[in-house]
Amino acid sequence: MFPFLSFNITALDPTAHYNVYVDVVLADQHHWRYQGGKWVQCGKAECNMPGNRSYMHPDSPNSGAHWMRQEISFGKLKLTNNKGGSNNTGQMIVLQSLHKYQPQLHIVEVKEDGTQEPHMTSRTQSFIFPETQFIAVTAYQNADITQLKIDHNPFAKGFRDNFDAVYGQIENDRLSPSPTDATGC
Amino acid sequence: MFPFLSFNITALDPTAHYNVYVDVVLADQHHWRYQGGKWVQCGKAECNMPGNRSYMHPDSPNSGAHWMRQEISFGKLKLTNNKGGSNNTGQMIVLQSLHKYQPQLHIVEVKEDGTQEPHMTSRTQSFIFPETQFIAVTAYQNADITQLKIDHNPFAKGFRDNFDAVYGQIENDRLSPSPTDATGC
């Protein structure tokens, strides 16, 4: 997933322990297609398919102090349309192409061992940022998104037009794209 | 560290939880030098220098069933002579060059959260395999060791003489060198 989700968290108990994870849910009940330069709805969504749709941050479990120390990035969260069949050990989030999704951030207080406290629902908080919605694709439809990724994803450096000139620039830029950048991708 | 340490563990409680880690201690109190094709002692060892000398297996903590399921490899254990000064967060084992070392395997029963049970020393077992002793170096002294690593470490493939011919062979070999291979490196 690029640009990746990144959050700042405050007001946790520095000494308590938390799991932090993201899951991705359908944002509406429609197929989408890109037609005439716009995304348009097109029929009903397929039934909820099986497959993992949550990703625990690799630092989990950890203390409130740890989570608040610095920005929490989900740079290694990976998306796929492959249900995996076998060895999918919860490492990738499985989505259906051409459906719109809404990521959600969850912060769950846990015992020191990382298992969830029972009957402590007030100790779980979830956050939804509508600006992080996106449409999953297997091939890019919107050229602006393609260019955004080529410009900012280091692994796509080979596709930049003015390779050297642009790169020096980017290194000096703050490269923390607002979550809005993910919209429509 | 290559060849890397690898262990099979049996007779754990499948439902209990354990940390598994390796540490590396001085095997004797001498400097060593390579002279006339042999390692010879040479004066006294320096005082025990500071620096991390243990490496927790990345699967830790985990169940007895997990540890017994398959061979436990320490393929990502890294050695250095750099005390790091700052950001050394326990990820590398710090050794002094030209000293002889003895790796040790430790299996510690823990609570589910990975913290050690207090007053449960009988729940810790340590194993020492003398055949895994080695002498740390910054430059290879023994040509046999150099060739062993070139032949078997995939990252050193570029130094193999008969590149293609040899590689097909190695792929078909069992590549689990006995710990003895580490001796004298």
Place this chain on the structure above:
DNA sequence: CCGTTTCCACCTAGGTGCGAAGGT
């Protein structure tokens, strides 16, 4: 002098979008 550090070519491993080929 001899051991250490630095730089280098060469590899493994894996993340990019592109374009051709494949499916429905």
Place this chain on the structure above:
DNA sequence: ACCTTCGCACCTAGGTGGAAACGG
């Protein structure tokens, strides 16, 4: 038609030993 998959060139990131430079 339109979407998906696959192979590809091109990158990032990092693990090799060799050779030269460095240092006490």
